[in-house]
Each structure stands twice: as C-alpha cells, then as structure tokens.
Amino acid sequence: MLHLVYMAELMMAWERQPDDRQWKGPEGDDPRTLYQMLMTSVGRFGEQDCFGYIPAKGASRVHIDYNQFGGLATAVGQRLADLGVEAGDRVAMILDNSVEWAALSYGANGIGAAYTAMYTHQHGDEWAYILNDSTPSMLAVANTGVLDKLVKHLPDDAAAWPRCGIILLGDDPANEIPPKGIAVHAWAEFVAEGRKSKNTFDIADDPFALNTLIYTSGTTGNPKGVMLSNWNTLSNILCVQSAFKIYVGDKNAAFLPWAHSFGSTFDLHWMLRCGVHINLISDLTRIADECIEIKPAVLLAVPRVWNKFYDRVNSQFEEATGVKKFLIGKAKKSASKRIAKANVECDAVPASGVFDKLYDKLVWSKVRARFGGNIRFCMSGAAALSPDVAAFIQQVGFSCYEGYGLTETSPLVAANGWAGPGTSRLRTVGRVANGVKVTIDTDAWDDPDRSDEGEIIVHGPNVMLGYWNNEEATKEVLIEPGVFRTGDLGKMTDGLLSITGRVKSQFKLENGKYVSPAPLEENLKLSPLVEQAVLDGRNMLRTFLIVHPNMENLKAALIAAGVNASGSDAEICARDSTCEWMLTELKAKNMLAPTWKGYEVAATLILDPEEWTTDNDLQTPSMKVKLRNLLKLHEEAVNSI
Numbered sequence: 001m002l003h004l005v006y007m008a009e010l011m012m013a014w015e016r017q018p019d020d021r022q023w024k025g026p027e028g029d030d031p032r033t034l035y036q037m038l039m040t041s042v043g044r045f046g047e048q049d050c051f052g053y054i055p056a057k058g059a060s061r062v063h064i065d066y067n068q069f070g071g072l073a074t075a076v077g078q079r080l081a082d083l084g085v086e087a088g089d090r091v092a093m094i095l096d097n098s099v100e101w102a103a104l105s106y107g108a109n110g111i112g113a114a115y116t117a118m119y120t121h122q123h124g125d126e127w128a129y130i131l132n133d134s135t136p137s138m139l140a141v142a143n144t145g146v147l148d149k150l151v152k153h154l155p156d157d158a159a160a161w162p163r164c165g166i167i168l169l170g171d172d173p174a175n176e177i178p179p180k181g182i183a184v185h186a187w188a189e190f191v192a193e194g195r196k197s198k199n200t201f202d203i204a205d206d207p208f209a210l211n212t213l214i215y216t217s218g219t220t221g222n223p224k225g226v227m228l229s230n231w232n233t234l235s236n237i238l239c240v241q242s243a244f245k246i247y248v249g250d251k252n253a254a255f256l257p258w259a260h261s262f263g264s265t266f267d268l269h270w271m272l273r274c275g276v277h278i279n280l281i282s283d284l285t286r287i288a289d290e291c292i293e294i295k296p297a298v299l300l301a302v303p304r305v306w307n308k309f310y311d312r313v314n315s316q317f318e319e320a321t322g323v324k325k326f327l328i329g330k331a332k333k334s335a336s337k338r339i340a341k342a343n344v345e346c347d348a349v350p351a352s353g354v355f356d357k358l359y360d361k362l363v364w365s366k367v368r369a370r371f372g373g374n375i376r377f378c379m380s381g382a383a384a385l386s387p388d389v390a391a392f393i394q395q396v397g398f399s400c401y402e403g404y405g406l407t408e409t410s411p412l413v414a415a416n417g418w419a420g421p422g423t424s425r426l427r428t429v430g431r432v433a434n435g436v437k438v439t440i441d442t443d444a445w446d447d448p449d450r451s452d453e454g455e456i457i458v459h460g461p462n463v464m465l466g467y468w469n470n471e472e473a474t475k476e477v478l479i480e481p482g483v484f485r486t487g488d489l490g491k492m493t494d495g496l497l498s499i500t501g502r503v504k505s506q507f508k509l510e511n512g513k514y515v516s517p518a519p520l521e522e523n524l525k526l527s528p529l530v531e532q533a534v535l536d537g538r539n540m541l542r543t544f545l546i547v548h549p550n551m552e553n554l555k556a557a558l559i560a561a562g563v564n565a566s567g568s569d570a571e572i573c574a575r576d577s578t579c580e581w582m583l584t585e586l587k588a589k590n591m592l593a594p595t596w597k598g599y600e601v602a603a604t605l606i607l608d609p610e611e612w613t614t615d616n617d618l619q620t621p622s623m624k625v626k627l628r629n630l631l632k633l634h635e636e637a638v639n640s641i
Helices: 034-045 066-082 098-110 126-135 144-153 187-196 230-240 262-272 284-294 304-318 323-340 354-371 387-395 471-475 517-524 551-560 569-575 576-589 625-632 635-639
Strands: 050-053 062-065 091-096 115-116 138-141 166-167 184-186 210-215 226-229 252-255 277-280 298-301 377-380 398-403 412-415 437-441 452-461 478-480 482-494 496-502 530-536 544-549 604-607
Touching: 034 066, 034 098, 034 230, 034 262, 050 066, 050 098, 062 066, 066 098, 066 187, 091 126, 098 115, 098 262, 115 126, 115 478, 126 144, 126 226, 138 144, 166 187, 184 187, 210 230, 210 262, 226 230, 230 262, 230 412, 252 262, 252 284, 252 298, 262 277, 262 298, 284 354, 298 304, 304 377, 304 387, 323 354, 323 387, 354 387, 387 398, 437 482, 437 544, 437 569, 471 478, 471 482, 496 517, 517 530, 530 625, 544 551, 544 576, 551 569, 551 576, 569 576, 569 604, 576 604
Parallel strands: 050 277, 091 115, 091 138, 115 210, 138 166, 166 184, 252 277, 298 377, 377 398, 544 604
Antiparallel strands: 050 062, 210 226, 398 412, 437 452, 452 482, 478 482, 482 496, 530 544
16 A cells, blocks of 8 residues: 655545444445554554653653554564464453553454453452453563462462463563463563564454453442454444544544553544554653643543643632732633633634733643643543533633543443534533434433433444353343443433433432432542542432542641641541531532532531552542442441431
C-alpha cells in the first residue's frame, strides 16, 4: 500500500461512516480483526510516530513509528505461534500500559488468540482466579516482583500454569521460579526469536472470533470474563472514526488502564486506527507535568481527574487577590456570556472580541497550558461527570464530552460530541452510537415520581458474546444475542440518553422515597474536603454518608473554623466535633437543590481516615467502591445510627 505524505495541514485518516450503513459485520475495506486494522494503519502511516514512552525514571522520552510497532507486533505473534499458542487460545498479561502490552494484544490477535489483561496492583488471589478461569496458554508479567507474587498464589503443579510458559519483562532474571516444565522467556530474547523465525503464521480473519476476555470488577463476587469479539470492538471504533476532530499525527496522553475497556478501545485501538502518536504517561502523579511536555490534542480521563482539575484551579482562583482576582472575575463573566450567546453545551467556544480575547489570554490560556495548551477535545467516561465540572471545562476552553458504556458493550453505547457541534447536552451522555439501539424497560423500576425511567437495554453489534464459563450469569443479562440488560437506570429525552443510577444500588427510605446514590456521590467529590464518598440509608428514615476526607484540607479548614484539629488522622476523624462541622459544611456548600432533594441530604456522617484501595479490599482495580466490604468495616457506626 502506498505511504501517504502528510503535510502541515490537518487531515483525518478516514471518512466518517455513513449513518445508514449496516452494522451486522464488516463491509468493503473495513478491517476484519484488530491485527488487520493495525496493519492497515502501518501501511498508511508507516514512518509517523506511533508510541512515545519513558523507558526508565529520569530518562528522556523514546519514540517508535508505525512501521516499527507493526514489526514488533508481528514478531510477537510469530513467537507466540512458534511456542505453541494456537487460534482460540488465550494470552494473559499482568502488565501496566506499555508498548509491550500493545504488542502482545495485537500479536495474539494476529494468530487468532484472545488476550486477557490484569492489573499489576491486583491481589494475587484475584490473578489466580482469573488465570484458573481463563486457562491461558501464555502469560506475560511486568517484572520479577509480579512473578514472585504469582508463584506464591498459584499451585506448585505445572498443570495450573500456562503450558507455553511465562514471558518476563524487565532486565532482571527470574527470582522465584515456576514449577518444573514451565519455561520463563525473557522479553528481549522472546522478540528476537520472533523476528528471525521463518514459520510465518496464518493471519486470523474471523471478525466474530473472540478478541479479548476483560474481567469485570467483581464488586459483589468473583469477576466475570466478558467475551468481546473483533467486531464488538471494531464496530465501536468505526462508529467514532472521524466523528471527533482527530487528525493524523495528533498526540494523546494515555494513562487510562488498557486492562479496562474504556482505555483499551479508545486510548489504544481508536488512536492507532486514526494515526495518532500515543504518548504513555509514566507517572500518574505527574499527569499535568508530562502533558506540558507531550502537548496532547486529545485527552481521555475518568471524572476523578477532571474533579481534581476543577478543584485545584478553583482553589487557586479563590486565593487570588488584587488585579489577578479582578481579571479572573472578568474572564469568567466574559466566557459565560460568550458561551450563552453561542447556545451550545460541552463544545468549546473560541474567544471573540478584543476584551474577550484579552481575558482569555491572561487567564484561560494559562489554565489550558497546564495540559500542554494544545487540547482540541477531551472525553470523560467510566463514571458520571458532574455538570458543574463539565461546564467549567467548557469555560476553560476545552470541548469535553461525556460518554456512557459498559465492558459488556465494548464499551460505547452513547456519547456527547460524536453527532457534531451543537448536539451535546449537559446532564446527558449524548446520542446513541450508530448501529446501537437503546430501549428503556420501565417495568424494571417502580418509582411513581420517575415513571419515565427504567433499565437501559442495549441492542447492537457492540454487545458481548457472553460471560466466559458462566452460562447462568450470561442468561441473566443477555435477553437474546446482541441484546443486553445493563443494570443501569436511565431515560431518553429528545434522542439524548441520561443515566440516573444503578438498578441494584438504588435504595428506598422508610418514607418510600427512592435514592440514586451514584450522581450524588460524584457531586460530593467536588468538595476539596472529600476524596471518596458513599451515600447509603436503605430502609432507614434518613441517608448517611461515609467519607474518606482530604486530610490536609480538612485540618486546615478545621483550624480556620476554630475546631479542634489536634491528634492523628484517626483521632480527628473519630471526633464528633469534626463530623458535625464537616456535615454542616457539606450541607451548606454541596448537598444543595436541585441536585439534592431534601430527603436525600445526609443526616449522619462517618469519617474514614484510610483511603479505600485495592490493597485493603475496599476498591476494585477499576476504582469502584466495594460497598459490602466498606459497610462491614463501619458496621458498628452504621448500626448506631
């Protein structure tokens, strides 16, 4: 295929898909597998930069082009095949986002195997469960620390291990050794052998074959392996290609975990389809610093990132004095006026007029510079984004689009932004994706005050094949092939989908009123005092809150208010005076109408000084709170309410 030479002008890689195309399967020049999609991108973008990454702490960023990455993925596929991995097998990974992660997923896909990815910070027993369930032929691990932990959690019997062995990344040789008969392959040697192999593999060509097993969070039990085909994922990618302003050679800053469907589909596969230069964030505590270097045009993140951005900027605005405070006030008013006049939501509206441009240059451009100053649009997913945060991001000058989906839907169901400028609305997740249909099952919901709401049912090519080795769970959610019960509550208004909660997380108070906690919890996290929050109160007269506070901000606020802030974090959180002051503060500043109804406002606050993490089993790897475990931890305090 001819290599295209891209000049300075901005060019999209592909034409936008027609709205009326069929979505049952590939047609024309559509890629049939992810590996075929990659090879098409290699042919089109060859010498364009493909990945940028920092190989070691303190090192400079290294870049490889599409030709190099395509060659690496092919070598990986070749070596997997040479070592006995076959079409239909699984290749497992316990890796952080990396070029190696991407090469293994595409190499496996090339030979018709499916990849399943785990998080390096998961518990060893969770790895053991997933490996036992998915029975991979090959496993790649990030380093000797992961391998050591794995050896402790898997049986000594070689039959319980991947038969084709372990691929060990990093420079250190294995420390703890797997059982006899399980080979450990060093990554560099593994790739070198693949490059020189003469046994060219047959390129897989089945669009409906299993592409990946993505294991769900397991908030209420063991994780389930979601089976996604090539076409499940590709239908998502083709739907949004050229629907957003992504141009060949654009840079992104990738930090969403690829082990999660939102991260893999959109921060990896979609970017490769569009000829984007993917830049891996090496340190999640320095996202903004690395963005200044990368200067991304596209940024995908979860609401927690946007909440912290909102928090930090507004805190600094409040601390401003004198001329700076005057200019900030003018900039806010000018941006609000400009956006109101344009009558659009979510879409950035460029500054116009002498003073508007001046205020934008003096205030908003400096805020945009924190993410490199080149962002064309952002996407938020995986949880609800506060409308206040979204509106603020629009004021800053970024187009910020919220989307909705689940692992079981590959993940995209609906999103703001993809239907074009002026079609997005706050408090919604936008229009349903092409090829996908949403119906609302109002029979699954019996709140008379919200009769237009119900369970969201998704119909389309993005719906999973089912749960791996779990026919019972599959039957609970798949009405028929391609039709999925999401468990989410929502409603459709003028073609726009709104998410109002989870069917199972809703609870009823003694007065018969229903409470949908998720959006209220996200709203609370906008407080600089709150890091994590859970709202509950099922079968109680009033709701209560469990909050892990930002201890630094809480101590400073208590001192300023004249409230005792002495002692350890645990002592501060256990004090009635702390809880009473903070609850009053949250009621006055965060639990406000119309977002909060009177009966939803919490009457009691429990403060937890410890962060909820995967290590203490209070959070899943995808950052969902394990409610059952949290309530058990605070059982005595809850029972005393």
